[in-house]
Amino acid sequence: MKSAKTKASSVPLTLAILTVCGLAAAASAQSMRDVEAVAKERGLTNADLIAAAKTYLPSGKKDEYLMFASGGHAGQVFVVGIPSMRLLRSIAVFTPEPWQGWGYGVGDKIIAEGFPKGKSNLWGDTHHPALSETKGDYDGQFLFINDKINARVAVIDLRDWETKQIVKNPLTLSDHGGTFVTPDTEYVIEGGQYALPWGAAFAPIADYKEKYKGSVTLWKFDRARGRIDKEQSFAIELPLYWHDLADAGKGASDGFIFLNSLNSEKATGGIQDKQPPFEAGASRNPTDFLHIIDWRKAEALFKAGKTVQIEGFPVITLETAVAEGLLHITPEPRSPHGVDVTPKGEFVVVAGKLDPHVTVFSIEKIKRAIAAKNFSGKDDYGVPILDFDSVVEKRVELGLGPLHTQFGPDGYAYTSLYLDSAVARWTLGGSYGSGTPEPDWTVVQKTPVHYNVGHLAAAEGDTVSPDGKYLVSLNKWAVDRFVQTGPLLPQNLQLLDISSKGTNMPVIYDMAMGVGEPHYAQIIKADKINAWATYPEVGWDPHQQNINPSAPKPKGERVERGADGTVDIYMTAIRSHFNPEHVYLKQGEKVRWHITNTERAVDATHGFAVPVYNITASLEPGESVTIEFVADTAGTFPFYCTEFCSALHLEMMGYLMVEPK
Amino acid sequence: MDRVIDRVLGPRVSPLEASKHSLRYGLPGFLMLVARVLLLVSLFLPYWRMELRAPQYPQGLVMTAYMNSLTGDVAEIDGLNHYIGMRSLYEAAELERAAGVFIMIAFIVMLELAAYVHTRWAALLVAPVVLFPAVFLVDLHLWMRHFGLNLDPNAPLSNAVKPFVPTALGKGGIGQFVTIATPGVGLVLATAASLVLVAALYFHRRAYLPLVKARRANAAPFIA
Structure with missing residues (x-):
């Protein structure tokens, strides 16, 4: 047993420890003495412990x-x-x-x-x-x-x-x-x-x-x-x-x-x-x-x-x-x-x-x-x-x-x-x-x-x-x-x-x-704040905050060449592939590259990045974007998903091949 | 013709006799009514539910089968299944889902008719409904087996995951996923209906077999 004097001086510390313990999910197996030991080892004062208890959020708990x-x-x-x-x-x-x-x-x-x-x-x-x-x-x-x-x-x-x-x-x-x-x-x-x-x-x-x-x-x-x-x-x-x-x-x-x-x-x-x-x-x-x-x-x-x-x-x-x-x-x-x-x-x-x-x-x-x-x-x-x-x-x-x-x-x-x-x-x-x-x-x-x-x-x-x-x-x-x-x-x-x-x-x-x-x-x-966890529907255009009716859809992937020489690429992205994976362009062609992330799972974001062309996009679940550029540089360009989206993320890639004039 | 109908429908009970022994003659029909209500209600409730648990899905993935539809995280589960080369779940039991509601209505009509048949023929009308929950589970198992054993050999993970039979009821596992398959309230009601119908058949036999026997005894000279 501690003396009365020690007891009195440790009241604030005990309070702080109680607060800390109350917040800790696994407190049952730990005692206030453990907290005291950590505080001593790390040189923390009572005020520090109280501050920690007021600010620390255990994993999974959310900010107010x-x-x-x-x-x-x-x-x-x-x-x-x-x-x-x-x-x-x-x-x-x-x-x-x-x-x-x-x-x-x-x-x-x-x-x-x-x-x-x-x-x-x-x-x-x-x-x-x-x-x-x-x-x-x-x-x-x-x-x-x-x-x-x-x-x-x-x-x-x-x-x-x-x-x-x-x-x-x-x-x-x-x-x-x-x-x-x-x-x-x-x-x-x-x-x-x-x-x-x-x-x-x-x-x-x-x-x-x-x-x-x-x-x-x-x-x-x-x-x-x-x-x-x-x-x-x-x-x-x-x-x-x-x-x-x-x-x-x-x-x-x-x-x-x-x-x-x-x-x-x-x-x-x-x-x-x-x-x-x-x-x-x-x-x-x-x-x-x-x-x-x-x-x-x-x-x-x-x-x-x-x-x-x-x-x-x-x-x-x-x-x-x-x-x-x-x-x-x-x-x-x-x-x-x-x-x-x-x-x-x-x-x-x-x-x-x-x-x-x-x-x-x-x-x-x-x-x-x-x-x-x-x-x-x-x-x-x-x-x-x-x-x-x-x-x-x-x-x-x-x-x-x-x-x-x-x-x-x-x-x-x-x-x-x-x-x-x-x-x-x-x-x-x-x-x-x-x-x-x-x-x-x-x-x-x-x-x-x-x-x-x-x-x-x-x-x-x-x-x-x-x-x-x-x-x-x-x-x-x-x-x-x-x-x-x-x-x-x-x-x-x-x-x-x-x-x-x-x-x-x-x-x-x-x-x-x-x-x-x-x-x-x-x-x-x-x-x-009512933030969306995913875009409300697949094919969502965030700029219009609405469905884009011409967004690429599964089974609708294709490459179209317009009369004016513009190439429209309709691509989908889902774990762990883009479709199409091979895209051929001719040097100088104007390109509108449409991509839809067809995922519905929270956090199933895909990236889309093309080397040399300075392109990197982030496609959140449901999002559809259009990237426009001129295929002015010939070569073979491996495009890939920049988000570690899945175990086969590395394989989520394709080749853009731009044929020289 | 009339004789045939008469022999199928069996002996009628006079109103006086019926009111004298209301429990005896009323019970089979009442139990069939209970079964009909249970089946009707079950149409609107899930028959089967599978939950997939994995570290990266803290809320789990859940798919729920109704008599006529498959709902829940089916798209996400399909997306994951493509890694092991499993066909889309929407392609499973298409006929069963298309016919489900009609089968259920047919069952209800059969039970309605069975209440008027006072011979052993009633069992013929009731038996499919009695067997229905078991048939449902066997069908489910066969589909799971079919899907699990026929994986696309060109799938991304076909080297890592061998064909397997997913568990139709209870706990199973595939990769990092634990699967928990449980009967839905609808299936529980259908099973209850099944048990109620077994009881109904028992009471049916107790009520009408003596009458059938008596009539047969009386009718014997005519047949001879």
Whole structure:
């Protein structure tokens, strides 16, 4: 028997061990002493064991939440399970990705829809994913994501987790305030970032003030078709400030878009000419401007035809926007980053990264100031500036480098502190005040994270009904957290347990993200997504999300030569053979190679890859695709299935023989 | 002609006599009615089920045979069977599946008729229905045997898997698969009907044999 003293000190450990044992399937044969021995051997503390018990998922158990994270300049989307923090999938978007067979024969046309100025660009810089919403809550149907480098927006269907559409913004080459959706996903918002001449035409920097423009684009989403409807989309011209993040109002602020900006100085850089560099010039003023846009008013103007065509795209000019009163600005701390609307929509939280405060604006006060024309002046473009003191609700000092804010269900807000390298929990006031034991508008806890947190994401933390429970800190630097992986280090995504109130908010998992640099992420309850296990029927065209009546079928395999010299190959794939296995072409023939995976078993995916021709496709059960190419190179090419589909996978091959001219 | 019909249908029981001994004369017909209902219901229920278990199929693969159809993961099982050169299961017992419903209706009609026959001829109408479950299983076994023993010698795994007879009822195995074949509720009902009919025949004999004998004794002079 242990002494009373030892017993007391081992209570937390015992609790942790009990939790671990409770989760372990084979616990019956193991005792708490075994857990203790492992903990001792591996140098694990009680807190470590509790963290492990909170995050560990035994084989076959599934995650409660899914995090859709942008991939940064990997140009993809990464999907991570929570709480296990396992990387479950990548979704290829702007960047070709051979495992998914994206951009090597399949998906090329979708990628090409987004080519800027008609030039092939085979990567993207994805920043801000946005899940589709119904009444301000995630509905699990679609995911949108922006590409900052070329100002593009992609639509991903969450039934099959494939990119369906990429739209190129005709006005600019740079976006950042996107993607964000209006509460019923009427519009997908894409705010431009760096000021550019319309269409990124040439204009010397001396013409900056005259020719460079800002804009925000409202892409109309057609939910039934699962596509952005370009014909119903439009943009609003904005002053040439650099625009940063955006958020759509909801509840009390429904109908508004809030858009941050920097460089109200209109600095043009020029360090090579001994001019102040952008980093100095663009942060000289103590304040920049929060843009407040009435999008319903803008929509009405667009529908009434009060737009001009710029680069073939309807634009509400800045002049019209000011004249019609749909655009107001108000000062905000300089170089702000996040602008985040509280769950019920009555507050807008702006984090100015060079200001230790978050500034909380009240929508009620904003509306009142707009109605009373309570302006402190106008900017150089005639945009009315709402008087700061009359629209601000509170300024809360959190620490150094506040960037982004998310919300819990109980009145807590969470803000990333880049310079302090911490996540701050603080209390909201107003109607949220009663949810937390602490006084309103105060910092409750700052949990250190490792290191330099950018965005953070709480479970459904930017919706009308946040879940709390989990928060992921998307850290930009990992420094010493992992085994040295050469001079390029993975990102460190840290999971925080935010289920308790007060100061208890520990880090419980470090996930190394070694395939890209996620910026923003959204966390959705996993059961909200109805993902297909296989395509609904054999011969499914994922682009149409429907059966393709001319898809190859069993017993219908054939090679047809059309009058125009085009060859149509109708091929099926099933374990463990393609049919046909011999394909003869003549050099120079145009080929449409149709393949159907006729499998119905879950996970019976086949690959189809052809050497030299740079073709690799992934055919999920039921999927039918068409790969088009010109047989311009003569030779003998063994094509094969790249997925280890069966014991005779190696034999799943065939020969393409291209006869020389 | 009338005499023949009369001799097949056997003696009639007067209403008075029937109501006096309602159990004695009612029971055979009632049991046949029960058997008819059981068979009718069985038409809508599975007769046979085979489950295939393997590590990579955590949910298992299941195929279910009804009187007129084969359902479940048949396509997937066929896909796997092609490796050992087994023909598509859809090609098995095509005639039986096509005729299944009609045979069942014929059975029900035969039992209906049997209830009016008070001679040993009733056994002739009932016997096929009594034997039906056994015939079903024998037929199933023969098909399995036929399929299992006639594998395509050019199949991918024909060197690895020798012809075999899959187990029609109980546990079997092939490759990494464990097969578990079980009778379906339909077959259980048909078997129950079979047992009920055996009882029906017993009570039929008990009720009508004395009458037949009595009539034969009375009728003897006429025949002589």
